[in-house]
Amino acid sequence: MPNSDGFMDAALAEAKDAAARGEVPIGAVLVVDGVIVARSGNRTRAENDVTAHAEIAVIRDAAAALGQERLSGADLYVTLEPCTMCAAAISFARIRRLYYGAEDPKGGAVDNGVRFFAQPTCHHAPEVYSGLGESEAAILLTSFFRSKRES
Amino acid sequence: MPNSDGFMDAALAEAKDAAARGEVPIGAVLVVDGVIVARSGNRTRAENDVTAHAEIAVIRDAAAALGQERLSGADLYVTLEPCTMCAAAISFARIRRLYYGAEDPKGGAVDNGVRFFAQPTCHHAPEVYSGLGESEAAILLTSFFRSKRES
Numbered sequence: 001m002p003n004s005d006g007f008m009d010a011a012l013a014e015a016k017d018a019a020a021r022g023e024v025p026i027g028a029v030l031v032v033d034g035v036i037v038a039r040s041g042n043r044t045r046a047e048n049d050v051t052a053h054a055e056i057a058v059i060r061d062a063a064a065a066l067g068q069e070r071l072s073g074a075d076l077y078v079t080l081e082p083c084t085m086c087a088a089a090i091s092f093a094r095i096r097r098l099y100y101g102a103e104d105p106k107g108g109a110v111d112n113g114v115r116f117f118a119q120p121t122c123h124h125a126p127e128v129y130s131g132l133g134e135s136e137a138a139i140l141l142t143s144f145f146r147s148k149r150e151s
Numbered sequence: 152m153p154n155s156d157g158f159m160d161a162a163l164a165e166a167k168d169a170a171a172r173g174e175v176p177i178g179a180v181l182v183v184d185g186v187i188v189a190r191s192g193n194r195t196r197a198e199n200d201v202t203a204h205a206e207i208a209v210i211r212d213a214a215a216a217l218g219q220e221r222l223s224g225a226d227l228y229v230t231l232e233p234c235t236m237c238a239a240a241i242s243f244a245r246i247r248r249l250y251y252g253a254e255d256p257k258g259g260a261v262d263n264g265v266r267f268f269a270q271p272t273c274h275h276a277p278e279v280y281s282g283l284g285e286s287e288a289a290i291l292l293t294s295f296f297r298s299k300r301e302s
Contacts, residue, residue, distance in 0.1 A: 084272065121265065
């Protein structure tokens with residue numbers, strides 16, 4: 001199984017760290033040649049930036065670190081199904097494989113919503129693997145929003 | 152007409168500056184209470200960042216300047232129909248009105264492609280006005296790509 005290498009565990013750890021900072025608990029890591037080149041949780045609150053989702057954060061960080069716009073050959077592990085914005089960014093960055101944890105029927109754009117990678121206006125689609133670390137990813141989100149409602 | 156205030160002209164000026172820097176010539180300005188609070192052309196090459204489209208650049212810059220994630224009440228002027236990534240970012244930022252120039256059948260996501268603002272996974276849609284400065288915006292892009300092919 002793809003998670004035997006621990007990359008989704010690393011993404012889940014980023015999601016937990018995000019929760020501890022009061023951010024929506026979603027985490028991602030970007031892997032090139034078996035090595036994590038960028039890792040991040042959601043940073044929208046800390047950075048006052050609605051675009052600072054975990055996926056976009058790792059794409060930007062990796063591109064800056066590698067000095068290149070496109071990340072062909074890179075694999076992205078993220079705890080939740082990417083939204084419409086992130087799915088398009090993943091396509092633009094030429095990510096090779098996308099592994100995601102839980103599905104997101106309300107905001108996802110891979111197997112839900114606009115299913116961007118299957119659209120004619122999508123000019124590069126990664127291979128997609130889902131369900132990896134799904135339960136833990138979903139529990140993190142459910143607990144976070146429950147605690148928000150109760151506080 | 153909305154362009155009588157010159158905001159689309161300001162976006163077109165950003166698009167021209169982008170072309171001069173070798174970037175795809177698309178420009179945007181973000182307006183709050185009749186004042187431009189952020190202006191940018193496409194910066195993807197300069198920043199090695201596939202997410203640095205003009206729309207996302209002005210949303211990030213304005214949010215940083217104003218110290219807030221959401222830009223309710225802000226109006227965005229952009230020379231080309233926003234792509235899937237930018238349409239979703241515009242929704243997340245709670246932009247009030249979107250004015251765009253030329254349509255983009257290949258990559259647009261407002262009146263083409265996934266038509267994001269009309270989807271159930273879109274939780275805020277701006278008012279949309281199109282065709283503003285359309286000819287100039289389209290000529291800028293056509294000239295840019297022609298010169299690229301000839302060089």
